[in-house]
Amino acid sequence: xxxxxxxxxxxxxxxxxxxxxxxxxxxxxSIDAKYGFLDYIKTGYExxxxxxxxxxxxxxxxxxxxxxxxxx
Numbered sequence: 001x002x003x004x005x006x007x008x009x010x011x012x013x014x015x016x017x018x019x020x021x022x023x024x025x026x027x028x029x030s031i032d033a034k035y036g037f038l039d040y041i042k043t044g045y046e047x048x049x050x051x052x053x054x055x056x057x058x059x060x061x062x063x064x065x066x067x068x069x070x071x072x
Contacts, residue, residue, distance in 0.1 A: 005045070005049070006041070006042050006045045009041055009045060009048065009049065009056075010038050010041045010042065012053065013041055013053065013056050013057065013060065014028065014037070014038065016053055016057055017037070017057060017060065020057060031064070035063070035064050035067050037060060037064070040060060040063055041056070041060070044059070
């Protein structure tokens with residue numbers, strides 16, 4: 001059985017984001033529903049797989065912040 005590398009990255013980054021922000025799963029799912037966190041990782045997988053986890057987390061935080069500002 002082959003491991004899906006995109007799914008693996010999504011789970012790893014999701015867990016690290018939850019830990020970094022001290023979120024519950026429900027809070028994370030709300031963020032994902034609003035900003036497309038997991039889809040952003042899927043879409044950005046090609047460049048992300050060349051980055052470290054901290055770089056990916058920083059990119060995702062920037063993405064969410066820019067979407068918050070755009071919707072304000």
